[in-house]
Amino acid sequence: MDRFLGSKKLHNTIIIEGEELNHIYAKRVKAGQRVEVFIEGKLYLCILEKITKSYAVCLIEKELDVYIPLPMVILYQCVPVELKNMDMIVEKVSEVGAFKIVPVISSRSFQNISVIKKKLERWERIALASFKQCRRPKPLEIGEPIHLKDIKAEAELNLFLDSFEKERSIKDLKLDGIKTIQLLVGPEGGLTAKESEFLKGLGFLSIRLYPYILRSETASILGVGLLMNLSTPLLSTYLD
Structure with a gap:
């Protein structure tokens, strides 16, 4: 599963922008796929809901335990x-x-x-x-x-x-x-x-x-x- 760095967290969504967005395109991740997103010191399992030329929106499924x-x-x-x-x-x-x-x-x-x-x-x-x-x-x-x-x-x-x-x-x-x-x-x-x-x-x-x-x-x-x-x-x- 691909892992990305989030730009900002809004309630149950995480926005990905900039260089990380380019990585999403480079890896050809599509809407509907699960990804891991790291933001504010925490790692989340998310579904990539939407991707545009300037940002991607990820819906948080759950916070992942960190061992x-x-x-x-x-x-x-x-x-x-x-x-x-x-x-x-x-x-x-x-x-x-x-x-x-x-x-x-x-x-x-x-x-x-x-x-x-x-x-x-x-x-x-x-x-x-x-x-x-x-x-x-x-x-x-x-x-x-x-x-x-x-x-x-x-x-x-x-x-x-x-x-x-x-x-x-x-x-x-x-x-x-x-x-x-x-x-x-x-x-x-x-x-x-x-x-x-x-x-x-x-x-x-x-x-x-x-x-x-x-x-x-x-x-x-x-x-x-x-x-x-x-x-x-x-x-x-x-x-x-």
Whole structure:
């Protein structure tokens, strides 16, 4: 079933306009067909009642329950010096199941927080496009950028990737029953020794991805994907 983004909700109808309307035409969806429409943070099952050159009208049949697969992985991503690489990270970690991504400024990352904030809207659009394509139950959340020194260990399991870690990999973690994970991934060149010790002091565990040293963007995608797939697959939670 095709999924679209609504423009506005009026009682039991949702209006679709603009680029999303073009997608309806591109997919050749016809009046009378059922579609999923996302608007105001909720997902609805609808019937496409009417389509014109300027808008489409969808009648709401019901609001769909949203079940989030566990664990909920929050990725703390040190922003690449090549800022454009963040676009791909957002898209791909959305596909592999991250719940939220938070841009992080570290010693070797991109430093200009005002520029990063200007990119948040773009990353939200990328997350919405991914949400439609991979049929996530909820779009990837994009957090406000923070400095590494302000991070807190708030999940049940708090991890960071370290190319120099010799003893612990993801397969060595006990993931059964874990509902929340924070994963921090460093920038190109990795975290400094001081940053690694700071994170360990907060309660973060250092882990390594084998067998080679990976680019930051590759490490993020693989790290999130492995955490999701090596955890208990049947656990889920309902979000309003």
